Amino acid sequence: MRYYLRKLAFYLVALWAAVTLNFFIPRMMPGDPVDILMAKLQQRGSGVDPSARRAYELLLGTDSDEPLFRQYLSYLGNLVRGDFGISVSDFPTPVSTVIATSLPWTVALVGIATVLAVLFGITLGVFVGWRRGTWLDSLVPATTVLSAVPYFWLALILVAVLGSALGWFPLLGGYDVVLTPGWNADFLGSALYHGVLPALTIVVSSVGGWLLGTRNMMVSAMAEDYVLTARAKGLREGRVMIWYAARNAVLPSVAGFAISLGFVVAGSIVTEQVFAYPGIGSKLLQAVQNNDYALMQAIFLVITVAVLAANLAVDLLYGIIDPRTRTGG
Structure with missing residues (x-):
């Protein structure tokens, strides 16, 4: 029990530290979101009364007359x-609305693609490691080369070949613009069709790392005494591979999967820009360009909570799977 309480306390402190940094870092950046908002309103032909600046400061939570510590408490x-405040990028839309409309796109695209990459990579790594020295090992260099290819370059190649040259998939967007978003077959089918190329980019560029890591762990596990003992007992090869070697080889990948969640949104920024995908990565880039403090803070908070929650779940799961981690608890 002490082990679990200690882990929970650690992640609560980490969450507070992340929230604090989330507040101060955007305010250290140059520029003023109120100035950006007033300039955008003037470009639209709207006459902006200078006296309205104070109202916009209060609305966006950047009151220059209020001490920084008071702003932090607020x-x-x-x-x-x-x-989470009002978004400058999509003024006057609340930040919570912006995230609610864009986050599902990123979770559906990048989240599912990451899970597929992990499953494919671990499964291939288990078989390649079990059959080391055979022709399956030739897969490893090819997949690691793909992992070294930059996201945007691979995305552009897939767009040029599968989208432009062959015309198999749409080039841009998250769905057919003539459709109305909703839980209906036409829209869901269109969203799935438009998400194939972005998802393929993520899977192809990520699967090699998981394959190589799992393959190396399998090779190490096969030299352990418990695997040699299982083989000496005459157990079936499939059982030895899955229940003895693979079961221990994939443990580091469990922790790696939680860490990789932190790169879901980071990687989606480039992918969504190439494919003009309406996800949270595009909103984050838009928020940085417009000094949209409120939207930046909310997106970073979503990323932080997701990563910390995933790591906490993995740590607690580790305590159940491998009791040695609770030693000293």
Whole structure:
């Protein structure tokens, strides 16, 4: 029990530290979101009264007359209430609405693609490691080369070949613009069709790392005494491979999967820009370009909570799978 309480306390402190950094770092960046908003309103032909600046500062939570510590306390209070403020990039849309409309796209695309890459990589790594020295080992250099290829370059190649030259898949967007978003077969089919190329980019560029890591762990596990003992008992090869070698070889991949969740949104920024995909990565880039403090903070908070929750779940799961991790608890 002490092990689990200690882990929970550690992640709560990490969450507080991340939330604090999330508040201060955007405010250290040059530029003022209020100036950007007023300039955008003027470009649209709207006459902006200079006296309205104070109202916009209060609305966006960047009151220059309020001490920074008071702003920090107000920020924490708003987080508890689920109030993330107003987005400058999509003014006057609330940040919570912007995230609610864009996050499902990224979770569906990058999340599912990451899970597929992990499953394919681990499965191939188990078989390649078990059959080391055979022709299956020739797969490893090819997949590691693909892992070294930059995201955007691979995405552009897939767009040029599968999208432009062959015309198998659409080049841009997340769905057919003539359709109305909703839970219906036409829209879901269109979203799935438009997501093939971005998902393929993520899977192809990620699967090699998982394959190589699992393959090396399998080779190491096969030299362990428990595998040699299982073989000496005359157990079937399939059982030895799965229940003895693979069961221990994939443990590091479990932790690696949680860490990789931190790169889901980071990697999606490039992918979504190439494919003009309406995910949260595009919103993050748009927020940085417009000094949209509120939207940046909310997106970073979503990333932080997701990564910390995944790592906490893995740590707790490790305590169940491998009791040695609880030693000293």
